[in-house]
Amino acid sequence: MQKLGLIAGNGHFPFLLLDAARAHGLTVVVAAIKEETDPEIDSRAAADPNIHVHWLSLGELSRLIETFQAEGVTRAVMAGQVKHKQIFSSIRPDWRLAKLLMSLRTRNTDMLLGAVAKVLADEGIELISSTQYLEPLLAKPGVLTQRAPDEEEQKDIAYGHTVARAVAAYDLGQTVVIAAQACVAVEAMEGTDATIERAGALFRTLEHDEPTGETTLRRSLTVVKVAKPNQDMRFDVPVIGVRTIETMRAAGATCLSIEAGRTLLFDPEAILAAANNAGITIVSEP
Structure with a gap:
């Protein structure tokens, strides 16, 4: 054998x-x-x-x-x-x-x-590639959830991809967290979930610091996760799991953008169910 x-x-x-x-x-x-x-x-x-x-x-x-x-x-x-x-x-x-x-x-x-x-x-x-036996788990292009990104989330996705690809090119991280076309957090060694948690904590601090109790930033976060420009699929492939969705929900993130064909979804049905229940939209960019 x-x-x-x-x-x-x-x-x-x-x-x-x-x-x-x-x-x-x-x-x-x-x-x-x-x-x-x-x-x-x-x-x-x-x-x-x-x-x-x-x-x-x-x-x-x-x-x-x-x-x-x-x-x-x-x-x-x-x-x-x-x-x-x-x-x-x-x-x-x-x-x-x-x-x-x-x-x-x-x-x-x-x-x-x-x-x-x-x-x-x-x-x-x-x-060999870590996806060789797991191709059915690679994200397909399109909106994966019941809800599509709204206009503001689409703007955050576009800006987030620009930032994330620049950061990923230096092998610093593959995830950024955006609000109102402003970068709230950039992934470093801590990993995706910890980056989202940090963004949520920082965003709550920004809201509390507003003297009027209002913030000029939209009260939600968009998470953008990309592959590296020359991603070696043998290692460090972008991965999303149910825990990612749970972390987003706790942080106040409402939108997740990933790359089609270059991101693995662990237990896709559970991921999409969790996202739909939380009102989170997931879009897989071609």
């Missing part, structure tokens, strides 16, 4: 990919990251002899390669987030990764993961 290596980060993404790979009849060799991967992965392996789990720490690049080679893995995929602050602060690199880090011109996430992909390729392990 053909084998697929799975480098598993946090969240539900690794489990979705695991299920998809098994549905294709593949044996899955999971490299579970101690600092990130949900321990539930062990339960899945206990119930399925064609799932092999190996636990390793961030920074153990040599052990990752040795594990895949020992299992006969020649194709692998990355699924699930590894927090940026983990990569650049908590990591304890082995000799191979330390050498790689020293060779990087800049230490952003794309540069690091691209270099890791090259090392894997040199060792006979091809890193």
Whole structure:
């Protein structure tokens, strides 16, 4: 039986990919990251002899390669987030990764993961797109919810795309939060949900600071999430889940814009149901 290596980060993404790979009849060799991967992965392996789990720490690049080679893995995929602050602060690199880090011109996430992909390729392990087995979950173009964006939200989307694409080009983040064509928050290392929470807190502060109790800004937020201009679909693919919608609702965000064909929707039915219940519009830009 053909084998697929799975480098598993946090969240539900690794489990979705695991299920998809098994549905294709593949044996899955999971490299579970101690600092990130949900321990539930062990339960899945206990119930399925064609799932092999190996636990390793961030920074153990040599052990990752040795594990895949020992299992006969020649194709692998990355699924699930590894927090940026983990990569650049908590990591304890082995000799191979330390050498790689020293060779990087800049230490952003794309540069690091691209270099890791090259090392894997040199060792006979091809890193493939994380969406290869999950294409049905890629966002289709158009308005996905019952409500379409209104005129003001459309203006915020247009402005947000301009800002988000400029920011994403520098690998700083892929999400911005907009209100009345003003940028309230830009994603950095904290991730999408934390960016939305920060925008909500800041927006509430702006409202309270108005001496008349009124604000010149519209009392709602638009979230714009984009792929990078040269998005490498092998890693760091834009992802939306139900938690994103719940975070938007709590922050007072009413509109979400994503990119069609380059954004994964985890559990699309649940996402759209949550958005419709909250009066949030989701539009997928072609």
